[in-house]
Amino acid sequence: MGVTVLLPQVLQAHAGGAARIDILLGAPLDQAAPPLDGAAPAVTVRSVLDELARRHPGLDRRVRDEQGRLRRYVNVFVDSDECRALDGLDTAVPDGAEVRILPSVAGG
Amino acid sequence: MLDHIGGAVQARAKGVPARLPGPTAPVREPVAPVVTQSTRIHRHSGAIMTYLLVIGTRKGLFTATSDDRRRWELRGPHRLDTEDYANMAGVYAVGIDPRSRRILVGAESSHFGPSVWFSDDLGGTWHEPPHAPIAFPDDVEDSLTRVWQFAFGDEPGTVYAGVEPHALFRSTDGGQSFELVRPLWDHPHRTEWFPGAGGGAIHTVLPGRVTAAGTDPAAMTVAMSTGGVYQTRDNGATWAPASQGISAVFLPEEFPEYGQCVHKVAVGADGVFYAQNHHGVYRSPDPAAGWTSIAEGLPSDFGFNFLAHPHRPGVGYVFPVISQECHLPPGDHLQVHRTDDAGESWQPDDKGLPQEPYYGIVLRDGTCTDAAADPGFYFGTRSGDVFATTDSTEEWSLVAAHLPDVLCVRAVEV
Numbered sequence: 001m002g003v004t005v006l007l008p009q010v011l012q013a014h015a016g017g018a019a020r021i022d023i024l025l026g027a028p029l030d031q032a033a034p035p036l037d038g039a040a041p042a043v044t045v046r047s048v049l050d051e052l053a054r055r056h057p058g059l060d061r062r063v064r065d066e067q068g069r070l071r072r073y074v075n076v077f078v079d080s081d082e083c084r085a086l087d088g089l090d091t092a093v094p095d096g097a098e099v100r101i102l103p104s105v106a107g108g
Numbered sequence: 109m110l111d112h113i114g115g116a117v118q119a120r121a122k123g124v125p126a127r128l129p130g131p132t133a134p135v136r137e138p139v140a141p142v143v144t145q146s147t148r149i150h151r152h153s154g155a156i157m158t159y160l161l162v163i164g165t166r167k168g169l170f171t172a173t174s175d176d177r178r179r180w181e182l183r184g185p186h187r188l189d190t191e192d193y194a195n196m197a198g199v200y201a202v203g204i205d206p207r208s209r210r211i212l213v214g215a216e217s218s219h220f221g222p223s224v225w226f227s228d229d230l231g232g233t234w235h236e237p238p239h240a241p242i243a244f245p246d247d248v249e250d251s252l253t254r255v256w257q258f259a260f261g262d263e264p265g266t267v268y269a270g271v272e273p274h275a276l277f278r279s280t281d282g283g284q285s286f287e288l289v290r291p292l293w294d295h296p297h298r299t300e301w302f303p304g305a306g307g308g309a310i311h312t313v314l315p316g317r318v319t320a321a322g323t324d325p326a327a328m329t330v331a332m333s334t335g336g337v338y339q340t341r342d343n344g345a346t347w348a349p350a351s352q353g354i355s356a357v358f359l360p361e362e363f364p365e366y367g368q369c370v371h372k373v374a375v376g377a378d379g380v381f382y383a384q385n386h387h388g389v390y391r392s393p394d395p396a397a398g399w400t401s402i403a404e405g406l407p408s409d410f411g412f413n414f415l416a417h418p419h420r421p422g423v424g425y426v427f428p429v430i431s432q433e434c435h436l437p438p439g440d441h442l443q444v445h446r447t448d449d450a451g452e453s454w455q456p457d458d459k460g461l462p463q464e465p466y467y468g469i470v471l472r473d474g475t476c477t478d479a480a481a482d483p484g485f486y487f488g489t490r491s492g493d494v495f496a497t498t499d500s501t502e503e504w505s506l507v508a509a510h511l512p513d514v515l516c517v518r519a520v521e522v
Contacts, residue, residue, distance in 0.1 A: 011220075013191045058238060062220035065251035066243035073219045103219045 001025055001095035003048055007059075008102055014059035023051050045076055046089040048099050063101060073106040159478055160230055161486055161519045162211060163494060164199030167512035169213055171231045177484050177496055180507045188225045188234045193217055201473065202518040203258025203267065205282065209522065212267065212283045214255025222254045224269075226283055230522065242269055242277050242286045248293070250275075257473065258283070259313035262325050270310030274301045274332050276344075292330070292338070292347050297366055301335035304369050304386070309333065311472055312373045318350075320379035320393035329373065329381070329395065336368035337383070337395050350395035355388045357432070372472045374414040378421035380450065384414040384472075389426060391451050402451025407438040412472040415487070418479040422450035425457065427470035427487065435469055442466035442489065444504070460497070460504035467491065473516035480521045488514025 005021045012019055025043045046068070053060030063074050068089075070076065076083045077100040083091040093099060159177055163170040168185030188194040194215055201214035211231060216222040224241040225234045244250050250273050257270035267283040270276055275293050277286035292298075302308055312331035316323040318339045326343045329350070336351035349366035356368045369386035376382060383390040383399060387410050390399035403409035408428040417423035426445050430436050437443050446457040468491025475487040480498075488494040492511035495504040 010191050010193045013189075061223070061240050062217075065221060066240055067246075067249060067251045069251065071219065071221050106218055 001043060003043070003093055003096070004098050005048065005052060006098055006100040010103065011059055011062055011101065014062065015056045021052065021055070023048065023055075025051060043093045043095075044087075044089065045078060045083045045091045045093060045099065048093055049076075049089070073104045075102050075104045076100070077102065158521060159480075159484060159519060160204075160522050161478075161494070161496070161507060161517060162202045162204065162213075162231065163488060163508065163511065163514060164202045164213065164215075164473075164516040165488075165492070165512040165514055166198050167196050169195075169199045169202075169215070170508065170511060172494070172507050174507075177498055178501075178505055180496075182508045183231070186231060186234065188213065188215065189236060193220055194223070194225070194236075198254070198515060200515050201255040201258050201269070202516050203260065203283070204518050204520045205260055205267070207260075207264055208282060209520065210282055212258050214258065214269070216254040222252050224255060224283060237284045239285065241279075241284060242271060244275070245288060248288070253307060254309075256309040256311040257313050259315055261315045268313045268315060268328075270313045270330060270332075272307045272309035273303075274298060274308050274310055274335060276310050276313065276330060278344075289344050291345055292340075295338075295347055297335070297349065300367060301332060304333040306333065306472075308335075310335075312370070314373065314375055317375060317379060318394075318396065320381070322379070331370040331373040331383070333371060333386070334367055334369040336366045336370050337373060338366075339396060348396065351399070352397075353392075353399035353401075354383060354385050354390055357387050371412045372414050374416040374424065376416045376421055376424060376450070377419050380421070382414045382416060382424055382451070384411045384426055386410065386432060389414070389451065402447070405454040406445055407443065411470075413470050413475050413487075415475040415477065415485060418477050418483050419481075420448075423448050424451070425475065425485065425487075426454075427475065429469050436467055437469055440465040440467060442468070444487070458504070459502065461495065462493075468493065468513075471513075471515055474514050476517045476519050478519035478521050484519060486517050486519050488517050490514065 002024050078093055079097050158175040161172040170184030172180040172182045174180045185195045197215035197217040199215045203212040211227045213225045225236050227234050242252050253272040255269050255271050259268045265280050265282045267279040276289040278289055279286040310330050310332045314329040318327040318329055327341050329339045331337045338347045339350045340347045351366055351368045354368045355362050356364055371384050373383045381392045381395050389403040389409055391402045392399040408430055410429045410431050411427050413427050415425040428438050428443050430438050442461050444457045445454045447454050468489030470487050478484040482498050482500050484498045486496045490513040493509045494507040496507045497504045
């Protein structure tokens with residue numbers, strides 16, 4: 001399955017200047033081998049960010065701390081929903097979704 | 109696992125040829141040096157720079173340069189990163205390596221977290237390591253909030269970082285990568301160290317010394333808020349509290365073994381330790397044996413800083429604050445008090461400072477000395493003003509005004 005990650009301008013230098021990154025995760029859902037417990041293989045915000053970290057570790061440092069927690073004032077939207085309002089980093093990301101990283105309204 | 113540390117070096121950089129600090133923007137071509145002296149360098153503008161003052165603020169990094177410590181040229185905010193978000197980050201720690209003159213900057217972006225940047229050309233250009241320079245290991249739940257302090261060991265390239273949450277890290281590559289000093293992190297007292305208003309951090313790191321009697325590469329003193337003073341004499345393998353006699357007005361026991369909110373510890377020219385506490389100013393030639401109050405004669409025993417004279421034993425400055433409830437200068441007046449007798453007596457030292465009402469206080473790393481032969485002393489306030497004086501001028505003068513809150517200053521003669 002594929003998702004598109006959208007980056008704010010302030011983080012694009014950590015991704016070679018890219019504003020959007022298309023990534024493929026796992027096998028297409030209709031071809032995926034079902035796991036032993038019968039559940040579908042999950043693509044989550046965490047697994048999307050893990051793939052992003054593999055490609056651009058410097059970018060991941062801005063989005064998550066060294067223990068993998070989302071930084072307080074960084075928001076990650078799955079399509080139109082901020083992931084904290086759903087299941088946080090465990091939020092499922094559907095095929096074709098846009099994962100948008102944005103700095104929150106904060107600071108003074 | 110890291111369980112060893114190194115010894116101390118003098119704070120003053122000596123005899124190292126220095127490069128020219130470039131401008132933050134725009135870049136101009138350097139001009140050829142016209143005069144060469146061992147302690148002077150030439151900036152792009154052709155002017156002679158003898159002193160560099162690095163100023164960390166709540167919103168970015170500034171530098172000031174001067175050849176007489178009266179007239180200063182200010183630059184900033186420096187461009188730490190090409191994305192420009194770190195340029196507005198809070199700069200809580202600055203260190204200048206006395207050997208290499210590398211400048212280390214610990215900055216924290218409220219959005220994108222903390223990191224360490226460095227400059228090898230006195231602030232002309234800045235670099236950030238590709239990996240996280242300071243990060244807690246995977247088996248630790250905590251993550252780095254910010255760096256509070258850099259200190260340099262005896263071995264070239266050895267740098268210590270005191271950080272929040274309460275931890276000490278060590279680097280052997282000049283500050284590009286650090287490793288947690290595990291025995292202090294695993295100290296059984298750690299669960300009883302808690303954050304003060306500024307956060308729970310190791311904010312004082314003094315390599316190489318645990319008593320006034322001498323230096324020892326295997327020794328180190330650190331201080332934290334809260335937690336108090338801790339010392340190691342075995343390369344960091346074991347750590348013992350050294351806070352007896354320091355009060356803890358916020359605990360049921362006034363003089364506990366540990367847990368105090370020590371705001372800053374400094375070492376005098378004779379090796380004697382001084383502490384500005386969360387209420388209380390103290391002196392000790394041997395912190396493990398206890399501390400003696402030297403607050404009598406001050407307008408307040410509360411404050412965040414102690415600045416020791418680099419050459420003259422018993423000479424130091426404090427910057428009083430009203431109380432733990434009221435973080436303002438006593439009498440709404442910017443105050444510096446100086447002792448020449450190891451705290452037996454104190455004298456106001458405010459010649460040249462604003463006489464009108466003033467409300468900005470001096471934070472725990474908001475003072476420094478350049479440790480020159482005629483030493484310069486510097487402090488910045490939360491009102492964004494930076495002042496300087498020297499032993500020979502004995503009058504404070506303004507370096508910069510109206511900056512963001514000054515969090516830390518470090519100076520060097522170059």
